[in-house]
Amino acid sequence: MLNKFSFHPFGVDLVKLVETTIRSESRRFPNRPIYIMGESMGACLALAVAARSTPDINLVLVLANPAYILNLFYEATSFGKSQLQALVLVLKALPDQLCVSFPYLMSIMTGVPSRMMKATVEKGLPFQQTAIDLSEDVAAWLSYMSGLADVFTVATILWKLKMVDSACEYSNSHIRNVSAQTLVLLSGKDQLFPNLVEGQRLCQILPKCQxxxxxxxxxxxxxxxxxxxxxxxxxxGFYHRAELLPPSPLAIRKCVDSLRWTDVAASPVLLSTLETGKIVRGLDGIPAEGPVLFVGHHNILGFEMIPMLRHFIIERNINVRTLAHPIALNMFKQVNVPELARYNFLRIMGAVPVTASNMYQLFSMKSHVLLYPGGVREGLRRKGEEYKLFWPKQPEFIRLAATFGAKIVPFGAVGEDDFTQLVFDYDDQMKIPFLKAYIDMLTNQSINLRTDADAEFANQDMHVPGLLAKVPGRYYFLFGKPIETQGMKHELRKRDKAEEAYSQVKCEVEKCLAYLLKRREEDPYRNIITRLMYQATHGGLDSHVPTFHID
Incomplete structure (x- = not known):
């Protein structure tokens, strides 16, 4: 029973306190996961609790810059690489009167003052106001540090480090008992601990760690x-049972800001169709109120989604929720990222696995939803299959859309062939034994959403197509006239009526593709070189680049 904490009763009390709280919450909400968030020294406490947890409690650990594998008093561990080791030795030799500088030193080492000043400067206020704000920030920081110095005696600091040390030692010795799903968050510029190496070691030890x-x-x-x-x-993917929650405004803003480069590379042209049938540039033809279901053709690897979803936010402040294959939502396991929005765009923007229940829930929330009936078969097309639809025969989404009276907006996206050339496709890879074995393994590990072997679209073998980059062209989108399903719930329950509506949507998508393929030939700014030349003489990279004439 936590014998490593025997000389530090406070450590035992902390573990028992957290355990009691967890068990209480588990009894109150037996079907909900319980999240334990531990930062720095608090991570060792979280791991100690997780090591003692019973299998009936669904725990999820989130550990930020964990220090639990550091033994603060033993050279043999990674603490030997930490700057705190030298501080411990100095503190043992210092009298209480000189220990008042410890909080200041720790604060500087963690980068708090520098980041505080950086945040103030980045507000872009006038120089005089910036100087005033900086002086107020420094005064507040000094006042706070002074208060800490009054209570941080040498004995107090060493006692706390000793307690943490025993918790670290316990966590180390019982870490293999931890079965909880664990997310480790690490800072690339941590001046206190060498946590990058230790984080990698932790992910090798724990069975369910990212x-x-x-x-x-x-x-x-x-x-x-x-x-x-x-x-x-x-x-x-650690937010269990909460996938349908919309992303936060901060996450959306970061996605939009960090992906501005797509406007330079793709210069997307977005066209929509008004109720009158008139095609206009922009998204004025898109219904503002949901539920709305966008149904379209999937370009290779879904390249079209980033500029499309980004401009829905910019132009209409509409966050489109994508129904995606589960493998697309779990592509990144160990990631180094300067900014969150750059490494899993779909998850951050609120994409969810493509299931009937998720579509039902999104419609009930009056969301704008994006669906690709062609799925993986379209997203991983073969040579010569550009802009060809691979839709199932069954009208999978029509009845569900009619249940909620959702407007169905068919659309086409053209431009993948202006950016990449497919040179090594599925058929080529299946001729190579070791690649065939890899594809079979990857496919077996994936969720097979469709099993109709007689249908052309059913081949959903997972593979990575070989692509050759081209001089960037341009992306074009056309959203057709919204198709109403309001009041048609009972009518579309009939098989023939549902199939008729399904054929109408598919036909409209093909018409959108045909329109864009023809009209883009008339665009004088289809090539990135001509676009950059235009922007150089018309206000820079943020200037609006024209396209073909719209009737």
Missing amino acids: MRVFNDCGHAMFLDEDIDLVAVIKEA
Whole structure:
């Protein structure tokens, strides 16, 4: 029973307190996961609790810059690489009167003052106001540090480090008992601990562990206003039973800002169709109120989604929720990231696995939903299959849309062939034995959403197509006239009527594709070189680039 804490009763009390709270919450909400968030020294406490947890409790650990594998008093461990080791030796030799500098030193080492000043300067206020704010920030910091110095005696600091040391030792010796799903968040500029190496070691030990590295953060990670903990947890797939929660405004803003380069590379042209049938540039033809279901053709690897979803936010402030294959939501396991929005766009923007229940829930929330009936078969097309639809025969989404009276917006996206050339496809790879074995393994590990072997679309073998980059062209989108299903719930229950509506949607998508393929030939700015030349003489990269004439 936690014998390693025997000389530190306070450590035992902390573990028991957390355990009691967890068991109480588990009894109250037996079907909900319980999240334990531990930062720095608190991570050792979280691991100690998890090591003692019973299998009937669904625990999820989130550990930020964990220090639990550091033994603060033994050279043989990774603490030998930490700057705190030298501080411990100095503290033992210092009298209480000189220990008042310890909180100041720790604060500087964790980068708090520098990040505080950086945040003030980045507000872009006038120089005089910036100087006033900086002086107020420094005064507040000094006042806070002075209060800490009054209570941080040498004996207090050493006692606390000794208690943490025993917790670290216990966690180390029982770490293999931890079966909880664990997300490790690490700072790339941590001046206190060598946590990158230790985080990798932890992910090798724990069976269900993922790691995220934020390259620009210091030890005090959550003092960085760019870190949205909820968005991080959701992106990693650790937010159980909460996938349908919309992303936070901060996460959306970061996605939009960090992907501005797509406007330079793709210069997307978005066209929509008004109720009158007139095609206009922009998204004025898109219904503002949901539920709305966008149904379209899946370009290779889904390249079209980033500029499309981004401009829905910019132009209409509409967050489109994508129904995606589960493998697309779990592509990144160990990731080094300067910014969250750059490494799993779909998760952050609120994508969910493509299931009937998820579609039902999103419609009930009056969401704008994106669906690709062609799925993996379209997203991983073969040579010569550009802009060809591979839709199932069954009208999978029509009846569900009619249940909620959702408007169905067919659309086409053209441009994948202006950016990449498919040179090594599925058929080529299946001729090579070791690649065939790899594809079979990857496919067997994936969720097979469709099993109709007689249908052309049923081949959903997972593979990575070989692509050759081209001089960037341009992306074009056309959203057709919305198709009403309001009041047609009972009518579309009939098989023939549902199939008729399904054929109408498919036909409209094909018409959108045909329109764009023809009209893009008339665009004088289809090539990136001509676009850059235009922007150089018309206000820079943020200038609006025209396209073909719209009737």
